[in-house]
Amino acid sequence: MEHFRRRFLRCSEPLLKRYPRLRQFLRSLALRYRRRALKHLSYKPLISIQLAVFRVDTAELQACLESVAKQIYPHWQLCIVEDGSGLAVVRDTLQAFKKRFPGKVKLVLRDDNQGITASSQEAFRLTDGDYVALLDHDDYLVPEALYEVVKLLNRHPETDWIYSDNDKLDSQGRHCCPHVKPDWSPELLLTYNYILHLSVIRRSLIERAGGFREGFEGSQDHDLYLRLAELTGQVRHIPRVLYSWRQSADSVALNPANKHYAFDAALRALNDALKRRGERGQAQHPAHSWLGSYQIIRHIETPDIDVIVLEAEGETAPVLDKLTAQTRVNLTSVSWLEPDEGAGKCLNRLVKQCQSPYVLLLMPTIALTDTTLLLKLTANLAPQGVALSSAKVINTYAEVDHCGLAYRRGVFCYPLRGWDKTADGMGAYGGLPRNISLSSAVINVCKTAQLQPLLARLGSYETANAWLVALALELQKQKLRLVVDGGLTVLYTPAAAYQVTLSASDKALLQRDYAHLFSTDDPLYHRQML
Template sequence: MNTKFSGHQQDAVSQDVSHDEPLSSGAEDARGLQARVAQLEKQLGDAINDGESIAKLNNRILKLEVEQATLLNSTSWRVTAPLRSVSRIAAAVRLAFSTIGRQAEVRGGLGSALGYYASVIGREGLPGVVARVRRLKSGRGFADGPPRDEVYHEWISQYDTVTPDKQREIEAEIALLARKPLISVVVPTYNSDERLLREMVASVQTQIYPHWELCIADDASTQPHVKAVLQELAAADSRIKVVFRETNGHISEASNSALALATGEYVALLDHDDLLPPHALYMVARYINLHPQGRMFYSDEDKLNTEGKRTTPYFKSDWNPQMFLTQNMFSHLGVLETRLVREAGGFRKGFEGSQDYDLALRCVELAGDDSVIHIPHVLYHWRIVPGSTAGSGSEKPYALIAAIRALEDHLKRANISATVEHPVESLGVLRVRYTLPSPQPKVSIIIPTRDGLVLLKQCLDSVFGYTLYQNFEIIIVDNGSVQPETMKYFDEISQRSNVRVLRDESPFNFSALNNHAARVATGEFLCLLNNDIEVISPDWLNEMVSLANLPRAGAVGACLWYPTDALQHGGVVLGLGGIAGHMHHMMKRGHFGYFGRAVATQNLSAVTAACLVVRKSVYDEVGGLEEDLAVAFNDVDFCMKLLKAGYRNIWTPYAEMYHHESATRGSDLDPAKYERFVSEIRRMEARWEGWFERDPAYNPNLSLSCEVRPFTLASPPRIGQFE
């Protein structure tokens, strides 16, 4: 999040040294030593709780070590063990300092991080701090990808197992449902493995929800056991309908044959070797009742390895139109209103491998985004078998080609001028590159600053030297610069026809400075830009403006890297570590993130104002940045106002910049600054009560704790097993 700009805040941390009295000589008895150790431990806890600076705490450690040396030379050391706590205290605090930066990053400042450690000391003592710090240093529990199998299996045993008692609860709930729609499970088969085929059918037959039918179309299998098994199963259960095609038409035509058998109000799409958990259709029926406007429903999913064990869960976001254009997040489990599927024309021949993606695209066009409902539970087990895309996105290159064609057709039908690209060869994530309007709309780039000439010049040089976009103006908001070299630079740079310098002598308020510039901006779009940003991708502004120009687009955020090529900003998650935190923070360049999300354009709840583009009329409509949030969270608040007004915020990985944040960040431990920071947290909590537990771009089964990375399993989840 954008909290500061360079040169404006100075480190006001004092270098005071504690004046605790030194420990007396070895004449003290063991009880006195133990009391002194307890006193020292309390002093450290109080110091942390009071938000003392790292320098002051380091001095306390040095004094502790001096006292330790005194004690080691005393006769009392040989008769008392509690004294060893002194060295443990020093070691624990030193260990805490080694990760304080990580805690500060996700908690919004050093003061907040120290306060967190203080609360841990209050509950668990120093061992609690040590345990958390060691976990942070080792990286255990951090996850930008799916959890390890043993972690996931433990999570399943606690939170995703249907016991007999839970089954009885579900049966009682089914009886109370106002609507009990018939759900037609549609399955195409071809030369299916007998064991896997029987397991698939059994997973439908053991559904707790009883109102279903299984519609199977065999696509002229050449292996005789397939027909025999299907005939046997259909004869034994009247809910199983089977049609045997005379000619092989591939998966689209076979799926249409199965669809023709369906008499249910909804159809659920299931592959011939995959499985449904026993509560899957109940959860679908429950969400149909909860969301009467819904016409399309999709769930989270996981995979089954070759041993039949669950692995690699994908906990998805709520409906995310931009991300859907990069990957088929609708499957699996995908459930659609039968009438809608038939209105869309069913499955299209020629899109085999991505026929369900093509169908979902056409259904969304008819039904609209608001009719797509996410069920945040794993309701589909996708089996990994040789040749399956469950194992690797590269297993079926024809599926990728079909997905690109389906997306291109969708864009044409929607009259959207854009091209489809496949930027990462080893990953099945697509990119839509939207065409800019002609002529290019004017963009007003707003850069607040106070001195910090080296960073400001680097920023402007990169904008002028690396930006392909032509039609922009730059408004530098000078918030009280005093250095002569800065003033000289302002005189020089303002000679450019598209640069002007606004003088604003008011006390620092990031929101007010940007609002001031926005009022005088002449561009159709605004770009809020920190002065510690360095452009590294020439088409950054083309990309951001083309996205901000889309219907219902709100704020568009960029991909910001530290100069070390570790990710600084990959989008913002509401509630992460408190108010908000960054996705994939510190991920190394070249990694893809959670199911490709670090390299996928997507809708997010918030993005940082360190680099943000928005239509000026939209900025004005929601009142710009809130000036009662002078430093922290003003960008998050702004994005949330856009969400509330019905706009969708977007993050793109294709507008890349370096963010020299460490060079511009002042101290949050100055008492006045810390008090302001806490007050802004309280203001956000009051203004947006209830918003921070359920970010629609995240998943309630994933953790919001700052002790682990985003996309780590939540324990417990923030949603009940059958909610």
């Protein structure tokens, strides 16, 4: 164990550098355990893996097929459509694999090329399993991939859709670039296809969604995912790397510009989703983020907003001057905390008095440099199920102070703190909208009607920080979502960094009512994102 500690856990060695060795060592130990655990699974569904094959390096194709053959979970089916590649060696490889597993492999060899979407839909029609796994012809599954999926289904049989983390394989076959993903984040899915593969979906749900649609070639998976998201919320994330995305000279994994048509298809898919959902707006490529990410510009009527300043009156003049400069919003009232009244009790009273559809909660120690900030924050509340909208907070040193809040077993974390204010961070989390578990007290726009029914559980808190933490957790109990938009910024003017401080009484209340805050890690974050 001491050898393991020295070799893999040296603090001076960056995680990404030691990742390949750490991954190989831990997997060898875990595989042995998983093989033993297989017999204890009570639910063992057939998992159909669908695979559309075109012109692919045969060594990469063979590696993909062997990764399926080596699955420790035995109840799988592979449904392959070879889409008229014209390459005999590709067909020979596929036919040889079918001969090895005649009862497990379905194979269609087409004379004509119909395209990735049509061949994906044809492969789907071949599937028989209750669940369907999506795989590309140069992907690589780890041996425990399907086992981990079925283990989750045994624990949560109501699950409709499962996805995992992934990494990449470089030209030398080395594992690199681990992509750790948050739990289900509908707003992040609107900014880019963060799910990718491994994605395992209930077959009947794909049928309800209409399967793969032609006209979205290159982003056919993203288009499907957007439609699935409108049908179910039973989506679970396995925080393990279960598949590898191969970097090749012509792949998006290595160079997104290789398939620019895919990004245009994604824009069409996103705009189609907005139309289905009854949201006024348009998807576009953001100027401030990377190729392959998207931004939704929503159009809303001028909103009426009640304002609650999280300080006593007299400390608020500078921020009120900034608020009056905000355009295309109606600020219908302004209230302040009472210094002689507990923050929780006072906030409850003020929120109950709000008559406008939206309420703005903010600290006075900020500067608003964008005159349309409140309009944009309110527009992010347009999707059904979103109840709170916040912005990225930057400091006077042109750095990120925080972008949403996170927690790790009772410790509050400040994502992207210290990053340059223009940096996206991992997975564009610092540049575009995404879902969060907690929000700071710096600035929030909320739907009044969704806050008011929750106030009974919030009045005992002594500080605004604790009240907002409890509010965030109560909203999530009601299956409502919080969103922070990294493309929107406010300036936090104090020299010291923002900190959440809790009194002993507030901490005791949170421990009583939200024990998971102190015993688990934030499911919408990973420590590499912090």
